[in-house]
Amino acid sequence: MNQPDSYDSKLSQARGLASQLGMFAEENDIPKDLWDSLEATIYDFYEVSHDR
Numbered sequence: 001m002n003q004p005d006s007y008d009s010k011l012s013q014a015r016g017l018a019s020q021l022g023m024f025a026e027e028n029d030i031p032k033d034l035w036d037s038l039e040a041t042i043y044d045f046y047e048v049s050h051d052r
Helices: 007-027 032-045
Strands: none
Touching (some): 007 032
């Protein structure tokens, strides 16, 4: 269950990246619709659900 490509591992990586980029977006007044699109793309890239 400690596979590097497990769902939980992917979800953790996606959340970490989204969190870091979210702070950047806030600090630099990135428009919400652009940030929402980027966040969705991050979760799609990792093939995980944002709602879990």
